[in-house]
Amino acid sequence: MNLRCLRPPTPALRRRLFAGALAACVLAGGAYADQHWEGLHGEVRQGEAVSLEQLLDWLEARYLGEVIEVEMERDDDEIEYEIKMLGPQGQVVEFEFDARTGQLMKIEGARINEMMRAR
Numbered sequence: 001m002n003l004r005c006l007r008p009p010t011p012a013l014r015r016r017l018f019a020g021a022l023a024a025c026v027l028a029g030g031a032y033a034d035q036h037w038e039g040l041h042g043e044v045r046q047g048e049a050v051s052l053e054q055l056l057d058w059l060e061a062r063y064l065g066e067v068i069e070v071e072m073e074r075d076d077d078e079i080e081y082e083i084k085m086l087g088p089q090g091q092v093v094e095f096e097f098d099a100r101t102g103q104l105m106k107i108e109g110a111r112i113n114e115m116m117r118a119r
Helices: 011-028 031-045 052-062
Strands: 066-075 078-086 092-098 104-109
């Protein structure tokens, strides 16, 4: 019997897998959700909004944990990304970003400082 060990996915591969899974969820969510994400993709291409990948890279560089949920909220001209991460001690922390500027607007959760990477 020949058994091979698979290496864990790299952070870049995890982001691509997550983005693919997110796209599949959005597609399954119906036409209304599609319109919001399609509009956002156009804004990212035109430089009017930051990409989800940029924010995931920013989070990965500064915080320990795994992304467990991503939401996009649109209210008139305001667009916001909400990204939830599961920390190493099982804590759930939500990060809210302004999609236009990429600025972190709010962090909510328990033991946030324990998730921060050493600089």
